[in-house]
Amino acid sequence: MNYIVTQVARPEENTVPQMQGNGITTVDKAMDVYLKNAIVSLASAKQYNPNAVCILSCNFDVPGYLRTIAERTGIQIHTVPFRKYESKEEFRWAITQYKFNAIEHVLELMDKEDCMLVLDSDTMCTKKLDELFSEAANSLILYPTAHSYSQEKRAEIRYNYQIMYHADNDNLVHYGGEFFAGNKNQMQELLNACLCVIQCAREIEDLKPWDDEHILSIAVEKFLKGYVYPANAYIFRYWTNQFYLVSTNYYYDPVCIWHLPAEKNFGMLVLYDYFVKHGYFPNVKKSAKIVGFPSIQYKAWNPYRWKMRIKNKLMK
Numbered sequence: 001m002n003y004i005v006t007q008v009a010r011p012e013e014n015t016v017p018q019m020q021g022n023g024i025t026t027v028d029k030a031m032d033v034y035l036k037n038a039i040v041s042l043a044s045a046k047q048y049n050p051n052a053v054c055i056l057s058c059n060f061d062v063p064g065y066l067r068t069i070a071e072r073t074g075i076q077i078h079t080v081p082f083r084k085y086e087s088k089e090e091f092r093w094a095i096t097q098y099k100f101n102a103i104e105h106v107l108e109l110m111d112k113e114d115c116m117l118v119l120d121s122d123t124m125c126t127k128k129l130d131e132l133f134s135e136a137a138n139s140l141i142l143y144p145t146a147h148s149y150s151q152e153k154r155a156e157i158r159y160n161y162q163i164m165y166h167a168d169n170d171n172l173v174h175y176g177g178e179f180f181a182g183n184k185n186q187m188q189e190l191l192n193a194c195l196c197v198i199q200c201a202r203e204i205e206d207l208k209p210w211d212d213e214h215i216l217s218i219a220v221e222k223f224l225k226g227y228v229y230p231a232n233a234y235i236f237r238y239w240t241n242q243f244y245l246v247s248t249n250y251y252y253d254p255v256c257i258w259h260l261p262a263e264k265n266f267g268m269l270v271l272y273d274y275f276v277k278h279g280y281f282p283n284v285k286k287s288a289k290i291v292g293f294p295s296i297q298y299k300a301w302n303p304y305r306w307k308m309r310i311k312n313k314l315m316k
């Protein structure tokens with residue numbers, strides 16, 4: 001059995017930068033957006049993987065109308081409290097630690113041969129996940145970000161790693177928190193390693209604010225180095241706002257999961273409305289337009305290249 005898991009935790013205050021403004025005035029409104037995102041994530045996964053068990057883990061009561069849509073789609077909503085894996089509440093991304101509670105809960109439901117895929121709520125699945133689960137049956141798969149040595153967040157993780165474990169060097173892979181996949185044993189080992197790192201982090205006062213990506217990256221470096229395979233063939237983090245970091249890999253050599261952090265309150269809601277109206281999601285090309293991806297059209301005649309193209313033609 002394959003489990004696909006997404007989680008939404010309710011904070012005291014809404015501190016996520018991409019959720020400021022745009023009509024999001026209360027935590028309730030922010031939770032509505034997150035839940036609609038989570039329904040897109042799991043309903044799209046269910047569309048292509050009807051046999052997978054899709055679980056939405058929440059630490060609060062889901063409003064009735066969203067619960068109805070989720071359950072009609074075959075998404076199970078599980079209430080899981082948020083305590084054991086908490087970060088410090090004043091940290092801006094502390095709420096993302098909740099995914100460890102969700103993982104612990106789903107591990108209890110799994111048999112030995114089952115696999116788990118854990119996703120952020122702001123993701124969309126566009127293909128069958130058979131290959132991903134074949135790989136996850138043998139190995140832990142995590143998403144290495146493309147951040148260089150001094151990139152701000154990676155540098156903070158390196159700093160915390162040094163303070164916590166005084167390692168020979170501070171090099172480590174910065175793993176994204178939007179994707180975890182593996183079989184039951186591997187996910188349990190990863191969770192145990194993460195809990196060790198969390199307990200260590202809680203005891204040190206002067207760490208940089210830490211979240212799931214700190215914990216995960218440090219846990220792998222310290223305890224699971226060499227056991228992790230990269231998820232880059234399966235997921236990509238697309239920044240579809242002014243920081244326009246995108247790719248045509250939604251179409252060519254396509255990844256099966258789109259992570260859309262800048263679309264939480266935009267394209268993801270358009271996809272949600274489309275799904276509620278039609279009962280299925282638009283095809284890849286239309287979905288790509290909705291979330292603001294670049295065209296797949298190759299521009300053969302750009303002004304910097306035309307001379308070479310004419311020359312090459314004449315040489316034939």
Ligand SMILES: [Mn+2]
Nearest residue numbers: 120122178261
């Ligand atoms: Mn995300």
